[in-house]
Amino acid sequence: MTISLILACLWALVANVIAMFPSKRNHWPAAYGLIAVGVPLLGYVTWENGPWVGLLVLAAGASMLRWPVYHFWRWLRRRFGGQGPAEP
DSSP, X not given: OOHHHHHHHHHHHHHXXXXXXXXXXXXXXXXXXXXXXXXXXXXXXXXXXXXXXXXXXXXXXXXHTHHHHHHHHHHHHHHTTTTOSOOO
């Protein structure tokens, strides 16, 4: 196992431990920190192991950080016109 995959596993372990603690702010500060560390780590995993492994790590990270991904998706739809067809 490469160093990048070991670091990705440690990132996943830290994300799960953070999720176990109660939080009044719904873990948003922790999510921002995990994203800030996870994006360069994802690039490192992809560079060292190839794009398919990078996509698997991206899917694993998105499944753990699903609320930031959901809110980002909603923001993209609002920003770029995901309103659907206009009423006649």
